[in-house]
Amino acid sequence: MKVGVIVFPGSNCDRDMYHVLSDVFNLKTDFFWHEKSLPKDIDAIVLPGGFSYGDRLRAGVIAAHSPIISDVKKLAEKGIPILGVCNGFQILVESGLLPGVLLKNESLNFMCEWTNLIVNNNTTPFTNKLQINQKIPIPIANGEGRYFVDEESLKQLKKNNQIVFSYDEKVNGSISQIAGVCNSDGNVVGMMPHPERAAEAEINQIDHKPSSLIFESLIETVGMKN
Amino acid sequence: MKHIEKNIKRELTNTELQILAAEWSEHCSYKSSKKHLKMLPTTGPNVIVETGYDSGVLDVGDGYVVTVHIESHNHPSAVEPFGGAATGVGGVIRDILSAGTRPIALFDGLRFGNIENDVHAKWLFKNAVSGIADYGNCLGIPTIGGEVEFDVCYKNYALVDVAAVGFGKKSKLIKNHANVDDLVLLIGGSTGRDGVGGSQFASDALESEDRSAVQIPDPFIEKLIIEAILECRDENCINAMKDLGGGGLSCAISETAESLGIGIELDVKNVHLRESDLSPDEIMISESQERMLVISDQKNLSKIKQICDKFRIQCSVIGKVKKDKMMHVKNDDETLALLPADFVARGPLIDREKSKPEYLSKLLSSPTYEKQIPLSDILLKLLSSPNIASKHWVFRQYDHEVGIRTVIKPGFDASVLRLDNGKSLSVKIDGNPKHCYIDPRQGAIGCFEEACRNVVCTGATPIGMVDHLQFGNPEDPEIFWTFMESIEGITDFAKFLNIPCVGGKVSFYNETSDGPIKPTPLIGVLGLIEKSPLLPVPPSNDDVILLVGETKDELGGSEYYEYIHNFVGGVAPKVDFSESKKNMKSVLSLISKNLVKSVHDCSKGGLAIGISELCIFGKIGCDVNLSSSLSLEKILFSESHSRYILVVEKNNLDALKSILSHDACSFSELGIFSGDQIIFETDSNQILKLRVDKAENNYLNSLGKIIQNG
Secondary structure, three states, X not given: OEEEEEEOOOEOOHHHHHHHHHHHOOOEEEEEEOOOOOOOOOOEEXXXXXXXXXXXXXXXXXXXXXXXXXXXXXXHHOOOOEEEEOHHHHHHHHOOOOOOEEEOOOOOOOEEEEEEEEEOOOOOOXXXXXXOOOEEEEEEEEOOOEEEOOXXXXXXXXXXXXXXXXXXXXXXXXXXXXXXXXXXXXXXXXEOOOHHHOOOOOOOOOOOHHHXXXXXXXXXXXXXXX | OHHHHHHHOOOOOHHHHHHHHHHOOHHHHOOOOHHHHOOOOOOOOOEEOOOOOOOEEEEEEOOEEEEEEEEEOHHHHHHOHHHHHHHHHHHHHHHHHHOOOEEEEEEEEEEEOOOOOOHHHHHHHHHHHHHHHHHHHHHOOOEEEEEEEEOHHHOOOOEEEEEEEEEEEHHHOOOOOOOOOOEEEEEEOOEOOOOOOHHHHHOOOOOOOOHHHOOOOOHHHHHHHHHHHHHHHHOOOOOXXXXXXXXXXXXXXXXXXXXXXXXXXXXXXXXXXXOOOOOHHHHHHOOOOOEEEEEEOHHHHHHHHHHHHXXXXXXXXXXXXXXXXXXXXXXXXEEEEEEEHHHHHOOOOOOOOOOOOOHHHHOOOOOOOOOOOOHHHHHHHHHOOOOOOOOHHHHXXXXXXXXXXXXXXXXXXXXXXXXXXXXXXXXXXXXXXXXXXXXHHHHHHHHXXXXXXXXXXXXXXXXXXXXXXXXXXXXXXXXXXXHHHHHHHHHHHHHHHOOOEEEEEEEOOOEXXXXXXXXXXEEEEEEEEXXXXXXXXXXXXXXXXXXXXXXXXOOOOOHHHHHHOOOOOOOOOOOOHXXXXXXXXXXXXXXXOOOOOEEEEOOOOHHHHHHHHHHHHHOOOEEEEEOOOOOHHHHHHOOOOOOEEEEEOHHHHHHXXXXXXXXXXXXXEEEEEOOOEEEEEEOOEEEEEEEHHHHHHHHHHHHHHHHHOO
16 A cells, blocks of 8 residues: 655645654655656555645645646545645645635634544544544644635535534634535545644553544555555 | 954955954854853763854764754844744754754743733734744744743843754764865855844844844745755765854855865855845845855755755855865955955954942842731732743644654643654753842852753753853943853853753843843753653642752742742842752652652742642642741742652652652652642641632633733
C-alpha cells in the first residue's frame, strides 16, 4: 500500500503526517511536491496541515490551484481515499472537492487546544474502525476553522450522511459543531483537528487509541500493508 | 573617531561611516559588555564549539545535537508590537538555521506595563502575542513555553525576548569555512528600506517612534528559506552561512569575513531589491528580514539555484571570497568602502564606570499596613494577579503541538520535547525584575536557579544555559553596576553548578519616559532526560504534600508585597549554592527512583500559590498544616529559592523521606490532598480556607477577562 503526502509551499504538518504514517503505522509513504504529478497506482492521499502560501488571500485558496490538484481530483473520482487535515481540509473545500467553507473562528484568534470529537459517520475509509458517537481526544490548531454551509446544504449533508465528525462542545462556532465532512461518495474526508498529533501515547496522554483508529481504518480499507 | 584615524589614516567614505555606525552600535558591537561577558563559563562535556556560530550547540548523544539561541526585539516591539515581536521570532530562528539545524521550538518572555490600568500596555501585549502567534504558527515551529510579566517599570515599553531551540544530526552541522574565489550569495527576501538604522535605533533610548526602523515580517518567505536552506545543507552545498540580522549586510559580511579570516568583495548592484531607488548605503544597513548570507562555490551554484527555484525564493551572487581580509563594497566599478574586516567587526570597546545605585539604600525593609486582610482574600487576589494567573489566554494562540514533539505542554513548570534518539529535552526561561531591582546579584542568580528548578521538576539534568541581560542606559554608572552584579552572580552560579553558557545577548538602553527599566536578566536552561520525563499528573485524594527546601524571611520583591501591599522593598530571596545543588540532586534521584507522583516548582506567590496551583490542576482540596518560627505571611508568600513541592503517594512516603534525610535535605511533610477546599492550618487553627472551584475560576479566567474588558 502506498500513501502520498502532498507538500505545498508553506505546508508544515507534512513531516508529522509522514512520521505517523510511515514510522507508527508502517505504511509506505512518499512526499509529493505540489508541482509534481501523482502516480496512478497510489492507494491513498493525505493533504497535511500548515499555512500553504502563508494563508494569503484566504486559507487554502491558492494551493487549490496547484498543478497537483487536478490529479487529486481525478483520483477522487476513482474513489481513492483522500484525507485533508486542517489546511488540507481548507484546500479540499477551496478546490470544490468538499462542500462548505471555513471561516475565522468565533474568537477571531488562532486556537490551539485539545477537544473531543464525536464520530458521526463510520463508513468512510478513515472511520470504519470507529464506533458511531465514539469520542476522540484530539488537538485543534487553526485560525480559520469555523465550518459553515447554508441551511439547504446542511440538510443535504445530514441527509447524505456527510458529517463525519463533530465537536463534543462548542469550540469555534462551527455550524452544527461540524469538525469534519466527506464528499457524497464518502472517499474524500476533511477534518480540522489533527489526528497525526494524537495517535501516539507519548504526545497524547489522554488516550491515543481513538485517533490511531483513523489510520487503522485506512489500512483496513486499502488492505495489506506495504 | 581617534580609533578610526589611528587605524585607517584617511577620511572615511559615507558608506564606510554608515557601515561602522551600524556595526559599532551597542546592539552589534557589545562595546560596553563584551569584556565582561568573557567571565561566563562556556565549555562543558556537551558543548560543541565551531567558528562563526550564532547559536550554541549541545551534543545530546547518538549523533544528535541541540542548538539554542536567545534574542530580544524590545525597541521595535514598543513601537509596533505585532511586527516587532514577529521579526524577533524570525531573527532568532535564522540563527538556529545558520548552524544547519532545524528549529523545533520557540519560547518567549514578554514584559509590559500594568495591563490592569494601562490601556497602552494592554494594546502592546495583545499585539505582541498576535505577532508571535502569526509568525511561529505559520512556520510550523511550536511556541511551547515562556513567561509573561507586568510591571509598571515597562510603562509605554515592551520587552520581547524570544529563544529558539534547534535539532539536527551532528554530521550535518555547517562547518563554516571558505576558500578564495568562493561565491557569496544572498538568499531569501528582497532588501528594502525597512529596518534601515535598526541597530542604532535599538542602541538609543526610545524617544521617537521611528517606525521605518522596524522591520516588516513575512513568515511565508521565512518558511521557504528554512526548507530551501535545509535542502541545500542535505546536498552539501553550503560552506558557510550567516543570518542577516542587526546591521544587515554590513554586519553579516564583516563578521563572516572576520571569523573565517577571509576578505569579501561585494557589489551592491547584485543585491535583489524591493525598491529600485535604494542607495548603496541603505542597501548595506537595511535590516529587511528573511535573508541569509551563504558562502558556496561555483560547483554547487547551480544546485543551490535549482533548490531556490523550487521554493521560488531569490538567490543572488553578490560577491566573492578574497584572500586580503578586507571588506570591499563596490557599486559596479566604483569602490564605496574598503576596510579591514576585523576593524569593522571588532568595534572599539568601552570601559564603563560603575557605582552602587542610591535607590538601594533607600528601600524600606517592610511595609506598614493598617488593617489585616484575611489570608483567604489575599490568596484569591494573588491567584488573579496577571503575573500569577494562568497564561492560557496567551499560549492557546500559539500552535504548541506542531512538530509532534511536545510531551509536556505549556502551562506547567518546564516544557518537554521528545528527541529522535529516545531522550527528551526540557526547557525553561525565567526572569524576575522585582527581585533583581531589590538585589541585582541575587535576583539574577535566582532567575537562573528557578529555570534549573523547573527543568529538574520534569526529571531533567541541566546541561546548558543562555542568558539575556536587559538593562537601561549603560552610560549611567548606577545602571552599569546592576549589570555587573547580574553577570557576576550568573557566572558564579554557572561555575558552581558546571552549567556552561552556550549563548546570550545583552540589550542596553531599555529606557522609558519614566526612566530605566528594572534590571531584567532572563535565563534559559536546557535539561536532558535520558529516559521518560516526569509528567505533570494531577494530585488525587490522600496524596501527601511534601516541601523540599527551606522557606526563609525573604518577602522582598514578592508578588505579595508588590501586588497586595503595593510595596517595593524588603529582603529579596538569596540562593544558598550548596542547598540548591543538594536539593536538585536529591529531587532528581527521587524522580529516577519513581518515588514521586509529580514535582512542582515553588516560586512566584510562594508556597500558598504553589499548592493552590496543584489543587486547581487536580480539582481537589488540601489540608495543610504549617509550623514554623516565621510569621504566617512569610511562610505562605515568601519566594525563597531551592524549594520543590512534591506530590507523593502514601506507600512511597517512608522510602522517599529516608532518601531526603540521607541526602541531608531540609524538608517538611505539610499535609494531604482531600476535599474541595484549600485549607491551611497552624497549631490546629484554621488560617485560610478557599473553595477550589472559586480559586480555579480566578486563576484560569482573570487574564482573559482583563484583555476582553477594554
